[in-house]
Amino acid sequence: MKITEYTVVELSPSSYVIKLGEEKYYAGYDSDKGLREPVDRIGMASFIANEQFALEVVGFLQNFFTESGEIRKENAGKVIPPLVGVAEAAEMLGWKKQQVTEYIRRGTFPEPLQRLASGPVWTYKQIEDYRDSRK
Structure with missing residues (x-):
């Protein structure tokens, strides 16, 4: 996995997803393993209730995970999740x-x-x- 972007995509006023690259969408994370493998269909992505939450999740992902989806060891325990x-x-x-x-x-x-x-x-x-x- 290689994250090339963090784009918040509005599907409806109460449904957002995060695009992580070409045909790659955020599917969640495990606090001990890192990011789950991105999904290639937007309908399989983790849905987020509003744009503000989506932006907070993007900030969390950027600070806590590397572009390959691994936990940033230097930030472990320092980053407050949304x-x-x-x-x-x-x-x-x-x-x-x-x-x-x-x-x-x-x-x-x-x-x-x-x-x-x-x-x-x-x-x-x-x-x-x-x-x-x-x-």
């Missing part, structure tokens, strides 16, 4: 905030990375993985 709260998680899932809160109350939502005074916080990847597991 974080989301209840509102952002709801947007990613296409839900209302109340639905996220109800799933948290039932214990059927991912455990947050941290609980702050302003509410629970997850990594973007936690919610992305949760969303993908529900398909």
Whole structure:
């Protein structure tokens, strides 16, 4: 794999993907192995809820992974992955905030990375993985 670009592509107002090269689209990452092999069809890419999230993911990818998709050892533990709260998680899932809160109350939502005074916080990847597991 060789990443030659980081282009945010809008598919609809609530669906974005990241293009990593000619017919290569972002398909997620594993925190211990690096980037997953990019997919060649846009429909198989990891979908991102809005442009701001997509831009944050691009920044994270550029800082944390090399152009060959490996973890940058010099930045391991130094880069904060994109974080989301209840509102952002709801947007990613296409839900209302109340639905996220109800799933948290039932214990059927991912455990947050941290609980702050302003509410629970997850990594973007936690919610992305949760969303993908529900398909």
